[in-house]
Amino acid sequence: MLAKRVQYFSESVIREMTRLAHQYGALNLGQGMPDFDTPLEIREAACKAIMDGYNQYAITWGAPVLRNAIADKMRSFNGIECDPEVNITVCCGATECMMATMLALVDPGDEVIVFQPFYENYGPDALLSGAKPVWVTLHPPTWSFDPEELRRAFSPRTKAIIINTPNNPTGKIFTLAELEYISLLCQEFNAFAIADEIYEYIRHTDAPHISIATLPGMAERTITISGLSKTFSITGWRLGYCIAPAEISNGIRKAHDFLTVGAPHPLQIAGAAALRLPMSYYDNLREGYRRRREMFLPYLRDAGFEFVAPDGAYYVMTDITPFGATDDTEFVKRLIREVGVSGVPGSSFYHPKELGKTKVRFMFAKRDDTLKQAGERLMRVREKCGPLAPRADSV
Numbered sequence: 299m300l301a302k303r304v305q306y307f308s309e310s311v312i313r314e315m316t317r318l319a320h321q322y323g324a325l326n327l328g329q330g331m332p333d334f335d336t337p338l339e340i341r342e343a344a345c346k347a348i349m350d351g352y353n354q355y356a357i358t359w360g361a362p363v364l365r366n367a368i369a370d371k372m373r374s375f376n377g378i379e380c381d382p383e384v385n386i387t388v389c390c391g392a393t394e395c396m397m398a399t400m401l402a403l404v405d406p407g408d409e410v411i412v413f414q415p416f417y418e419n420y421g422p423d424a425l426l427s428g429a430k431p432v433w434v435t436l437h438p439p440t441w442s443f444d445p446e447e448l449r450r451a452f453s454p455r456t457k458a459i460i461i462n463t464p465n466n467p468t469g470k471i472f473t474l475a476e477l478e479y480i481s482l483l484c485q486e487f488n489a490f491a492i493a494d495e496i497y498e499y500i501r502h503t504d505a506p507h508i509s510i511a512t513l514p515g516m517a518e519r520t521i522t523i524s525g526l527s528k529t530f531s532i533t534g535w536r537l538g539y540c541i542a543p544a545e546i547s548n549g550i551r552k553a554h555d556f557l558t559v560g561a562p563h564p565l566q567i568a569g570a571a572a573l574r575l576p577m578s579y580y581d582n583l584r585e586g587y588r589r590r591r592e593m594f595l596p597y598l599r600d601a602g603f604e605f606v607a608p609d610g611a612y613y614v615m616t617d618i619t620p621f622g623a624t625d626d627t628e629f630v631k632r633l634i635r636e637v638g639v640s641g642v643p644g645s646s647f648y649h650p651k652e653l654g655k656t657k658v659r660f661m662f663a664k665r666d667d668t669l670k671q672a673g674e675r676l677m678r679v680r681e682k683c684g685p686l687a688p689r690a691d692s693v
């Protein structure tokens with residue numbers, strides 16, 4: 299009955315694990331959303347915008363006050379010059395930005411290079427737009443790509459490459475040298491870079507955030523995507539934006555118009571206020587995540603997981619072979635049921651899925667007490683999920 303385009307992919311594993319976590323009362327370190335609240339002034343700005351009457355459609359590509367705030371932020375933080383009238387489209391989250399960008403750029407049969415482990419949505423985004431994804435693996439401990447493998451992935455059929463830095467799920471921050479190499483390949487093969495920079499403010503080391511659009515020759519072939527979900531802990535508001543050269547921007551705006559018409563108007567007004575918060579807000583955000591990382595990772599290590607400490611974003615990709623585990627999904631189901639903590643099976647970040655069979659991702663955008671409690675529960679992993687543990691009933 300269903301069209302082929304939705305038969306190619308199954309229900310999001312992350313959402314399935316979230317449902318199980320609810321069912322068993324597990325602490326959810328799976329899905330990427332904070333359990334702490336949005337700053338008061340941002341919430342108040344949203345209430346005020348509704349009371350002030352911003353309750354009808356905004357201009358399709360975004361309320362002017364928000365696009366102006368984005369243009370200022372792109373200039374001061376990312377080093378990207380853009381005209382809010384031409385280059386910026388506000389969408390319903392970075393999620394819609396990616397879909398609208400793919401629909402605007404890609405013809406059926408075009409190839410799109412995707413690094414793996416990848417953020418879950420990129421595969422379906424490529425398939426829905428008719429693109430053929432070409433996977434290139436990032437290898438621990440630096441989660442770097444093999445330059446030769448990346449070069450081989452490029453061809454005259456390559457339309458674009460997706461770069462997510464800081465990266466979900468690995469926490470990798472792409473280095474300048476890596477971005478330069480990618481930019482040279484994009485220019486050699488006349489391909490676009492689609493840069494998902496949604497975690498740009500969440501960095502735990504002194505590594506700078508580099509937007510590939512700022513590298514020589516890249517402004518005219520890069521679509522930079524970001525959003526407010528992660529920076530302001532408002533994943534439910536659905537505010538994202540893309541910055542693109544004029545012609546591409548025009549295509550993105552058309553796709554966006556027919557996908558959703560526009561992002562919620564009052565929240566756009568409040569989003570503009572959020573983007574105008576002082577630098578101290580961003581410093582506190584980063585400090586808060588550094589603290590959570592410092593608090594949570596030692597628990598994981600003591601519990602027996604192996605991992606490379608993430609440099610950015612709020613995830614850690616762990617290796618579960620020390621527990622004798624060979625089936626990530628079975629391991630996470632046990633974790634939910636027997637230990638009371640949820641994560642995401644590694645296979646949902648790889649193609650083919652087997653590549654992630656011994657990995658599990660945890661996220662740490664949680665209140666201190668949630669992380670502490672989860673950490674203490676994880677001390678039971680070896681006993682409950684180790685090789686000698688009794689098999690859990692299937693959940």
Ligand SMILES: Cc1ncc(COP(=O)(O)O)c(C=O)c1O
Binds near residue numbers: 391392525
């Ligand atoms: C890499 C990446 N891009 C995009 C998104 C989605 O962002 P938004 O809430 O703006 O749609 C996420 C959310 O987890 C993400 O990890």
